[in-house]
Amino acid sequence: MKKILRRWTILFLFLLAGCAGSSTPAQTVQNYFRALVAKDAQKAIDLSCAAWEASARTDADTFSIYPATLENMSCQDAGTQGNYRLVKCTGKAVLDYNGEKQTVDLSARVYQVAKEGGEWRMCGYQ
Numbered sequence: 001m002k003k004i005l006r007r008w009t010i011l012f013l014f015l016l017a018g019c020a021g022s023s024t025p026a027q028t029v030q031n032y033f034r035a036l037v038a039k040d041a042q043k044a045i046d047l048s049c050a051a052w053e054a055s056a057r058t059d060a061d062t063f064s065i066y067p068a069t070l071e072n073m074s075c076q077d078a079g080t081q082g083n084y085r086l087v088k089c090t091g092k093a094v095l096d097y098n099g100e101k102q103t104v105d106l107s108a109r110v111y112q113v114a115k116e117g118g119e120w121r122m123c124g125y126q
Contacts, residue, residue: 025085025113026075028120032056033093033106036063037070049114049121056122067096073106084112084123 023031028047035043041060048056073091080086089106096102109125116123 023120024077025120026077026087026089028113028122029075029087029089029111030073032122033070033073033089036060037068037093039064047122049116049123052121052123055124063093063095066098069094075106075111078110081112084114085120087111087113 032044032047035041035047036059039060041057041064044056044060045053071092071094073089073093075087075089078086078088088110091106093104093106094101095104111125112123113120114123115121
């Protein structure tokens with residue numbers, strides 16, 4: 001009985017891990033900003049739709065130069081506009097420009113996310 005239970009537990013964990021790749025539009029935006037702060041340019045680009053890749057590279061270049069942190073970031077789905085799902089966030093990104101703290105208010109923009117290649121991708125903001 002214990003072997004059967006253990007096998008089912010392992011199977012459940014594998015299935016759960018397989019579902020971890022799919023995310024919501026809000027999680028996509030959060031993961032995009034986490035990648036920028038972690039200085040993981042490739043991940044930020046991978047989380048972007050094709051039309052946003054150049055902008056993701058620019059964002060990644062900016063974040064790569066200075067230490068950055070995220071404070072109180074939280075994102076929620078905020079409806080749709082055309083082909084985009086909209087996401088609103090709270091919190092801020094803080095960049096340290098040689099001892100001078102610069103903040104980016106994440107609530108100042110509405111982020112656009114679209115399904116591309118079967119995954120939610122960051123496509124810009126308004």
